[in-house]
Amino acid sequence: xxxxxxxxxxxxxxxxxxxxxxxxxxxxxxxxxxxxxxxxxxxxxxxxxxxxxxxxxxxxxxxxxxxxxxxxxxxxxxxxxxxxxxxxxxxxxxxxxxxxxxxxxxxxxxxxxxxxxxxxxxxxxxxxxxxxxxxxxxxxxxxxxxxxxxxxxxxxxxxxxxxxxxxxxxxxxxxxxxxxxxxxxxxxxxxxxxxxxxxxxxxxxxxxxxxxxxxxxxxxxxxxxxxxxxxxxxxxxxxxxxxxxxxxxxxxxxxxxxxxxxxxxxxxxxxxxxxxxxxxxxxxxxxxxxxxxxxxxxxxxxxxxxxxxxxxxxxxxxxxxxxxxxxxxxxxxxxxxxxxxxxxxxxxxxxxxxxxxxxxxxxxxxxxxxxxxxxxxxxxxxxxxxxxxxxxxxxxxxxxxxxxxxxxxxxxxxxxxxxxxxxxxxxxxxxxxxxxxxxxxxxxxxxxxxxxxxxxxxxxxxxxxxxxxxxxxxxxxxxxxxxxxxxxxxxxxxxxxxxxxxxxxxxxxxxxxxxxxxxxxxxxxxxxxxxxxxxxxxxxxxxxxxxxxxxxxxxxxxxxxxxxxxxxxxxxxxxxxxxxxxxxxxxxxxxxxxxxxxxxxxxxxxxxxxxxxxxxxxxxxxxxxxxxxxxxxxxxxxxxxxxxx
Numbered sequence: 001x002x003x004x005x006x007x008x009x010x011x012x013x014x015x016x017x018x019x020x021x022x023x024x025x026x027x028x029x030x031x032x033x034x035x036x037x038x039x040x041x042x043x044x045x046x047x048x049x050x051x052x053x054x055x056x057x058x059x060x061x062x063x064x065x066x067x068x069x070x071x072x073x074x075x076x077x078x079x080x081x082x083x084x085x086x087x088x089x090x091x092x093x094x095x096x097x098x099x100x101x102x103x104x105x106x107x108x109x110x111x112x113x114x115x116x117x118x119x120x121x122x123x124x125x126x127x128x129x130x131x132x133x134x135x136x137x138x139x140x141x142x143x144x145x146x147x148x149x150x151x152x153x154x155x156x157x158x159x160x161x162x163x164x165x166x167x168x169x170x171x172x173x174x175x176x177x178x179x180x181x182x183x184x185x186x187x188x189x190x191x192x193x194x195x196x197x198x199x200x201x202x203x204x205x206x207x208x209x210x211x212x213x214x215x216x217x218x219x220x221x222x223x224x225x226x227x228x229x230x231x232x233x234x235x236x237x238x239x240x241x242x243x244x245x246x247x248x249x250x251x252x253x254x255x256x257x258x259x260x261x262x263x264x265x266x267x268x269x270x271x272x273x274x275x276x277x278x279x280x281x282x283x284x285x286x287x288x289x290x291x292x293x294x295x296x297x298x299x300x301x302x303x304x305x306x307x308x309x310x311x312x313x314x315x316x317x318x319x320x321x322x323x324x325x326x327x328x329x330x331x332x333x334x335x336x337x338x339x340x341x342x343x344x345x346x347x348x349x350x351x352x353x354x355x356x357x358x359x360x361x362x363x364x365x366x367x368x369x370x371x372x373x374x375x376x377x378x379x380x381x382x383x384x385x386x387x388x389x390x391x392x393x394x395x396x397x398x399x400x401x402x403x404x405x406x407x408x409x410x411x412x413x414x415x416x417x418x419x420x421x422x423x424x425x426x427x428x429x430x431x432x433x434x435x436x437x438x439x440x441x442x443x444x445x446x447x448x449x450x451x452x453x454x455x456x457x458x459x460x461x462x463x464x465x466x467x468x469x470x471x472x473x474x475x476x477x478x479x480x481x482x483x484x485x486x487x488x489x490x491x492x493x494x495x496x497x498x499x500x501x502x503x504x505x506x507x508x509x510x511x512x513x514x515x516x517x518x519x520x521x522x523x524x525x526x527x528x529x530x531x532x533x534x535x536x537x538x539x540x541x542x543x544x545x546x547x548x549x550x551x552x553x554x555x556x557x558x559x560x561x562x563x564x565x566x567x568x569x570x571x572x573x574x575x576x577x578x579x580x581x582x583x584x585x586x587x588x589x590x591x592x593x594x595x596x597x598x599x600x601x602x603x604x605x606x607x608x609x610x611x612x613x614x615x616x617x618x619x620x621x622x623x624x625x626x627x628x629x630x631x632x633x634x635x636x637x638x639x640x641x642x643x644x645x
Contacts, residue, residue, distance in 0.1 A: 001073065003039075003042035004042070010264065010265060011034060011035040014230075014263050015041075017230075019261050021229055021231075021258075023231050023262050023263070024036075024233075025266075026266075027294045028234070028237060028271070028578065030269065036055075036205055036230070040075065050078070050081045052201050052203065053204075054082045054084070054203070055207070056204065056206040057083060058207065063083035063085060087181055090182050097197045099188050103184070104171050108398075109178050109511060111378060111384075113384035113404055114175070114400045117404050118169055119132045119133060121413065126158070136177075139166060142154065143179050143180060143183045144183075144243065145246075146214050146215055149183075175400040178515055182219055183215045185219060201224060202227055203227055204223065208232070209232060209233035209249060209253075210250045211238060211536075212245065213243055214249070217246060229257070233247075236283050236288065236574055236577060239533060239571060241568075247289075266292055267296075269297045270583075271583060272304075273296040273302050274305050275305065275583055275587055276296040277629040278627055278629060280294055282576060285625055303585055304587070306588045309636065310592045311592070311593060311594065312593070312594045312614070313599065314351075315636055316348070316546065316636065317351040317352050318355055319590075319636040319640065320546055321352055323588070324339055324356060325645075334541055336369075336524070337525065340528050340542065341353075342535050343530075344552050346531075347602060349530065350373070353371045357369050367525045370491070370528060377492050377514050380486065386479050387478075388402075388405045388408075389462060390506070390507050390510075392463065393463060393466050399433075402459075403432070408455075414452050416448070418452065420448075420449070421446065424446065466478075471497050471502075471506055478493075495509070496510045497509075532575050536578055539584060541585045542587075543579070543586070545580075545588065545589050548591040549592065550618045551603075551617070553572060553576055554620065554621065556569055572622075589623060596613060596615070597614065605617075
């Protein structure tokens with residue numbers, strides 16, 4: 001259909017604007033995706049070559065959804081539009097230009113569990129593990145904010161020495177920090193603007209601009225040097241401070257890109273009016289560069305909102321599962337995939353998942369519950385060990401995986417002994433694996449190497465039966481069903497296996513799922529459970545926000561300076577705002593007043609040691625900021641009685 005069919009302003013103005021720079025400030029649920037699709041549809045209908053249109057999205061799922069939606073609209077050439085993430089653009093560019101090789105680098109990402117061995121290896125020279133963690137954070141911040149491009153960087157002698165040691169470790173282990181990818185691509189384009197491998201676009205559309213860091217935003221400018229650019233964002237939804245997001249970029253865009261035309265989308269067509277009121281009351285407590293009000297859609301009803309407090313986390317998990325089961329039974333037209341559970345601690349989220357699946361089995365339900373905590377999939381030792389085995393199975397000389405295997409289970413990661421192996425490798429050119437093989441056979445001797453040799457021999461034994469296994473047998477062997485420690489990584493493996501025919505494809509798919517944020521779409525007959533961060537861009541009839549306790553949401557480092565604490569609180573408030581605005585009908589805000597001390601420690605909460613086996617908890621401070629339209633809090637027991645479940 002024609003691109004402007006049924007369009008009214010401001011969506012019509014967004015789709016039809018023909019100038020060089022367009023900024024769209026779009027609140028949650030205001031129809032930005034619809035407007036962007038119509039804008040791209042107009043370009044295609046006007047004869048713009050699809051390959052010269054770049055749509056930059058935050059996730060691979062969003063990119064695929066955009067192309068699918070364009071095709072459904074009948075846009076000519078929709079499947080040839082370049083819809084990509086910045087990371088995929090960067091990897092593609094750097095691979096084509098062999099920049100990694102010219103820098104002596106390898107594009108293989110360093111996983112979190114492998115990063116721990118890097119910290120071990122550098123700890124002795126740089127003041128211990130905590131000091132190294134801070135130095136790595138500073139290094140990544142410099143790359144994300146472009147400080148690494150400053151003349152003479154870094155200026156501090158300790159940072160200079162650390163930067164060199166870190167880079168040398170990564171080069172030796174043939175890996176790179178994920179945060180290096182975009183800055184390296186930016187550096188290449190900046191220094192080689194006429195290189196034939198750099199793609200040229202006529203139109204660039206960028207979604208979630210507020211979640212990009214300075215390096216990301218600079219890369220957009222470099223790629224779009226001669227293109228018409230549309231950026232879409234909202235400072236109130238900037239939730240990726242850990243990636244050094246630069247929400248100021250969307251506010252300052254008209255000053256840095258002249259001339260920029262502005263459009264605002266501020267009518268929330270998604271959410272019930274009560275939720276819109278609560279969201280406004282919450283977010284207005286932030287210090288905002290460009291304050292705005294999210295207006296309710298007059299045709300939406302008030303919706304249903306519950307605030308519920310439970311005696312314990314165990315009670316919370318059981319009660320939420322019972323409510324969801326009861327709700328779906330009472331609303332047969334609502335698909336299980338239209339229920340979204342948000343929990344910022346996987347212990348709670350996975351607990352709800354397990355309780356739901358137990359109820360489904362007991363009561364013969366046709367739905368299931370799935371959790372999506374892939375970012376934490378390798379946080380357990382059994383999971384990380386299985387992943388290391390898969391990595392070495394695919395590449396016997398993978399140094400980062402081998403380093404993890406050798407270090408696993410040892411407090412100092414055998415750092416001193418491994419340093420001798422690395423030194424011998426650098427002197428002789430033999431790989432760490434080859435040296436370990438020599439040590440194992442006795443053809444080489446290095447002091448105090450018995451512990452590492454034993455670990456290596458255990459690796460060889462463990463690998464011996466793996467090559468003959470099918471993909472499913474490999475998953476069952478490395479990530480056994482029924483092991484709570486491997487449940488999340490097993491789900492990632494099962495998902496990757498849908499398109500994998502070899503162990504290498506399985507490994508690459510799992511790496512992508514774990515290292516790149518994704519938006520799980522509607523899962524049909526599956527209830528979706530995930531963190532608030534992962535919910536960005538999702539919509540559901542029923543949204544349950546579990547674990548709304550201080551220390552979980554918000555998380556504040558009270559040892560940090562007051563200014564940093566305030567920054568953290570404001571970003572956590574934006575995260576809560578994002579969670580609230582996923583709902584189209586029903587919203588449940590849930591918290592507990594106690595949990596076992598061991599669980600509290602696992603979740604990183606502050607523990608009162610004289611409180612007995614249970615740690616007392618407080619409701620999230622954000623629950624008191626929702627304004628007069630928010631309902632009063634009721635107990636879980638009274639909620640069950642009130643609704644009869």
